Amino acid sequence: MAETRWLDEQEMAAWRGFLAASNLVARHLEQQLKDEAGLSHTQYEILVHLSASADGSLRMADLAERLVTSKSGLTYQVAQLEKAGLVGRRSCPSDVRGVFAYLTEHGTEVLRQAAPGHVGAVREALIDVLDREQLAVLAGALGEVARRLRS
Structure with missing residues (x-):
């Protein structure tokens, strides 16, 4: 069994800073979307990913992967969006087990x-707080963390 490598002072500061910042940014964005659009952050991201796809639709499994969420969690959120008329679902013509989520016209308008x-x-909570060099370091560092955890 390998010996535990405890975090040194700099590593602990980075970890605590990441935890505090990520939680505070997430809370800020969640509240803004709830107050102004009646959406959760996850629901907003679903609309964004659907709108960015070529035909406004994505297979549910692909959407879950892009959102880094469970299929069951995504199913719940899509059902809520479907009840609100923002998203619809349809079967995959080539795979009976596959389901596509698609953006409705109303969903496009709500997103707009x-x-x-x-x-x-996002600018207020994160982007405008940092200078261009800090943004580049943050994008590179967090991109590397995401790449490693996805593989």
Whole structure:
């Protein structure tokens, strides 16, 4: 059994800073979206991913992977969006087990209205707090963490 490598002072500061910042940013964005658009952050991200796809739809399994969430959690969120008329679901023509989520016209409109406030909140909470060099370091560092954890 390998010996535990405890975090040194700099590593602990980085870990604590990451935890505090990520939780505070997430809470800030969740509240902004709830107040201004009546959406959770996950629901907003679902709309964003669907709108970015070529035909406004994605297979549920692919959408779950992009959102880094469980299939059951995604199913719940899509069901809530479907009840609100923002998203629909249809069967995959080539695989009876496959289901596609698609963005409705109403969903497109809600996203169009919600996006400016959300981008403003992202800027306020994170982007405009950092200079360009800090943003580049953050993007590189967090991108590397994500790449390693996905593989």
